[in-house]
Amino acid sequence: MPTAAAVIIGDEILSGKFADENGPYLISRLRTLGCDLERLVVIGDQIDGIAAEVRACSDAHDVVFTTGGVGPTHDDRTLEGLAQAFDLQLEQRAELVALIDRFGLPRNEASLRMATLPVGAELVSTEGSSYPVVVVRNVYVFPGVPRLMRMKFEAVAHRFAGEAVRTARLYTDQRETTIAADLGAVQEAWPQVDIGSYPRFGEADFQVIVTLESRDDEALAAAVQALTERLSLVTPRS
Amino acid sequence: MPTAAAVIIGDEILSGKFADENGPYLISRLRTLGCDLERLVVIGDQIDGIAAEVRACSDAHDVVFTTGGVGPTHDDRTLEGLAQAFDLQLEQRAELVALIDRFGLPRNEASLRMATLPVGAELVSTEGSSYPVVVVRNVYVFPGVPRLMRMKFEAVAHRFAGEAVRTARLYTDQRETTIAADLGAVQEAWPQVDIGSYPRFGEADFQVIVTLESRDDEALAAAVQALTERLSLVTPRS
Numbered sequence: 204m205p206t207a208a209a210v211i212i213g214d215e216i217l218s219g220k221f222a223d224e225n226g227p228y229l230i231s232r233l234r235t236l237g238c239d240l241e242r243l244v245v246i247g248d249q250i251d252g253i254a255a256e257v258r259a260c261s262d263a264h265d266v267v268f269t270t271g272g273v274g275p276t277h278d279d280r281t282l283e284g285l286a287q288a289f290d291l292q293l294e295q296r297a298e299l300v301a302l303i304d305r306f307g308l309p310r311n312e313a314s315l316r317m318a319t320l321p322v323g324a325e326l327v328s329t330e331g332s333s334y335p336v337v338v339v340r341n342v343y344v345f346p347g348v349p350r351l352m353r354m355k356f357e358a359v360a361h362r363f364a365g366e367a368v369r370t371a372r373l374y375t376d377q378r379e380t381t382i383a384a385d386l387g388a389v390q391e392a393w394p395q396v397d398i399g400s401y402p403r404f405g406e407a408d409f410q411v412i413v414t415l416e417s418r419d420d421e422a423l424a425a426a427v428q429a430l431t432e433r434l435s436l437v438t439p440r441s
Numbered sequence: 442m443p444t445a446a447a448v449i450i451g452d453e454i455l456s457g458k459f460a461d462e463n464g465p466y467l468i469s470r471l472r473t474l475g476c477d478l479e480r481l482v483v484i485g486d487q488i489d490g491i492a493a494e495v496r497a498c499s500d501a502h503d504v505v506f507t508t509g510g511v512g513p514t515h516d517d518r519t520l521e522g523l524a525q526a527f528d529l530q531l532e533q534r535a536e537l538v539a540l541i542d543r544f545g546l547p548r549n550e551a552s553l554r555m556a557t558l559p560v561g562a563e564l565v566s567t568e569g570s571s572y573p574v575v576v577v578r579n580v581y582v583f584p585g586v587p588r589l590m591r592m593k594f595e596a597v598a599h600r601f602a603g604e605a606v607r608t609a610r611l612y613t614d615q616r617e618t619t620i621a622a623d624l625g626a627v628q629e630a631w632p633q634v635d636i637g638s639y640p641r642f643g644e645a646d647f648q649v650i651v652t653l654e655s656r657d658d659e660a661l662a663a664a665v666q667a668l669t670e671r672l673s674l675v676t677p678r679s
Contacts, residue, residue, distance in 0.1 A: 215637050218482065219472040219604070220652055222465065226483075234457040243455065245464075245481040275618045276638040277625040313621030347638060368456070380513045382552030387515040397451050400514040402586060413456055 204365035204418070207233055208242040208260035210273035212253060212281055212348055216245050224349040225270040226325070232356065237365035238266070248272060253284025261288070261341055264322050268356075271347030273337075275313035282320060286421060291321040298326065302333060302427040331356035368423045370416045371427050374409040375434045382411065385433040395419045442603035442656070444473055446498035450491060450509035450519055451585055454483050456677040462587040463508040470594065475603035476504070481491045482530040491522025500524070500577055504601060505593045506594075509585030511575075513551035517648060520558060536564065540571060567596035608654045609665050612647040613672045616640070620649065625670040631664040647675050 211228045216223045233240045233280070241264055246252050253272070260267045265305050272281030286293050299318035308314045318333075325338040335380050336355050337344040343359065345352045375382060390398045396417040402410060413430060417423040447467045454461045461678050464481050471478045479502055491510070498505045524531050524653030537556035538548070546552045546637050555572075562575040575582040581597065583590045613620060617640050628636045634655040640648060651668060655661040 214635060215639060217468065217478045218654070220608070220637070221639065227460065230455065231459045240455045241485060243483040246454070260535065274638065274640060276621045276639055277628050281508040295508075305674040308616075308618050311618065311622065314618040316620075316621075325529060327455055338491060348642060350642065370458070374637060380546050380549065380555075383514045383554075386547065390515050397452060399458070404586060404588065407612065416454070416456070 205238045205363055207238050207240050207266045207268065207363065207365065208264040209240060209244070210253070210256050210260060210267060210269045211243065211245040212248065212269055212284075213276070214247045216271075217247055225345070225347065225352050225360070229268060229270075229352060229356070230355055235367065236360060236363050238363040239365070239366040240409055248278045248280050249278045250284045251341045253281060254287035257285055257342060258288040260293065265341065267342040269342060270352055271277065271316070273344060273346050275316050279316065281344060282316075282337075285331045285342060286321040289321065289340060291339075292325065293319050294322050295302050295319050295324070296324075299334075301310065305333070315328075322342060322439065323396045327359055347424050366418050367425055368416050368418055369420060370414060371423060373415070373427070373430055373434065375411050375415040375439045376436050377435050382434055385430070386413065389426055389433070393417075393422045395422040396426040397431075398416055398426065407439060409439050425430075442599055443503045445474045445476050445506065445601065446502040447478060447480050447482070447503045448491075448494050448498060448505060448507045448531070449481065449483040450486065450507055450522075451483075452516070454509075455485055463583070463585065466587070466591060467506060467508075470598065473597060473605065474601055475605040476601040477603070478512070486516045486518050487539055488518045488525055491519060491564050491669065492525035495523055495580060496526040503579065505580040506583060507580060508583045508590055511555070511582060511584050513554050518556065519582060520554075520575075523580060523582065524559040527559065527578060529561065529577075531557050532560050533557050534562075537572075543571070550561050565597055567593055600618045604656050606654050607658060607661055608652060609661060611651040611653070611665070611668055611672065612665045612675050612677050613649050613651065614647055614675045615673050616648050620651075620672055623668070624651065627664055627667045627671070630667065631655075631660045633660040634664040636664065636668075645677060 211223055211226050215221045245257055263426050272279045295318055303314045321339050328335050336359055347357050378428040397417050399414040401412045449461055449464050453459045472679040484494055507671040510517045534558055539550045559577050566573050574597055583593050634653050639650045653664050
């Protein structure tokens with residue numbers, strides 16, 4: 204299955220001026236698509252930090268998504284960060300300069316920043332948006348504005364599709380310390396299944412939610428069966 | 442001012458099974474406290490990944506917060522990750538074993554995991570919670586359950602207090618490409634002020650939100666004045 208990392212770029216997220224909507228969106232959509240998100244990082248607008256994080260993620264994961272930092276102002280530094288990450292020059296792209304003219308924007312330093320990309324960047328045309336998706340190696344560059352980010356992501360989402368993970372949830376009125384050994388034993392017996400244990404304290408009519416996840420239906424069913432036999436399960440009212 | 446990084450640990454966040462509430466909480470509280478959050482990372486439950494991320498954050502920031510992975514089950518690996526990060530052994534702590542007895546929990550392998558910490562960990566007693574906050578070097582270890590995390594964070598929050606940042610917001614009906622040069626010039630003239638530019642597209646009765654932030658009141662006022670003279674400002678209706 205494809206593995207992914209997301210790099211959310213923006214001082215405004217870390218300082219709480221704006222809540223990040225793009226991270227939760229990517230989490231939800233990648234899950235549905237069957238692409239395994241292994242890392243999500245929020246960093247500020249500094250070129251060095253962007254370069255280091257993108258490079259590390261690019262090396263360790265099949266695909267990387269960045270959001271933010273691609274506009275015309277001084278705090279938009281994602282493309283410079285990408286150029287530094289991969290030791291690439293920046294070059295003005297004629298097809299993007301033509302877009303600036305078509306948008307009726309002035310051809311000034313600011314607008315031309317948006318037409319300046321790391322050498323070799325792939326441009327993916329998207330329906331419904333005249334500005335293409337920029338791809339540098341395995342890094343997909345999305346804008347920070349949530350509505351635009353979603354439109355562009357959906358235009359290329361099919362590229363990241365894998366096999367969806369199947370999930371089961373069990374609820375028990377036993378405490379984690381009581382069931383830990385059973386969970387561990389079942390996890391060891393079915394390594395293709397990821398078993399998670401999430402306690403609740405006085406908030407619900409159960410003590411622990413146990414989740415089981417796998418792309419192997421037989422293993423998933425067997426692990427559910429094994430835990431059903433070992434745990435005291437309850438049906439939550441809500 | 443103190444600088445911070447947050448490491449949110451849990452497969453359940455990356456897979457979208459549960460939304461992360463602790464990251465947004467830390468963003469908001471650290472902002473109010475005047476502690477600069479420079480990085481927020483969400484990673485899974487693997488010991489190697491936890492160790493590498495915590496070590497890097499510990500080296501680069503004054504203080505690190507982890508959330509998640511501190512319960513008694515097989516998927517709780519934060520303390521092992523911390524031990525590996527700093528090349529420390531794990532040891533059972535008598536005062537925590539006593540707590541397990543006091544809670545009426547069975548003394549089994551699972552419960553004793555919660556009494557086993559990297560050598561030299563500091564224990565900070567907290568009102569309202571009998572289990573102390575665990576601190577390893579500059580890393581504060583919080584549970585993943587949001588209610589418990591908040592209680593424990595508040596017990597030690599005074600340790601991270603700095604001088605709060607002051608913010609101003611301006612709204613303009615001009616586009617980013619038009620104002621970018623002015624923003625850049627004012628940013629250059631007042632480097633103590635962080636100027637951010639956030640476009641909106643057809644969602645509001647303005648084109649761009651410009652934010653100015655500083656701990657230097659005079660510089661903040663001067664930069665606001667300079668932008669007020671240069672930009673065409675509007676008052677948003679909503």
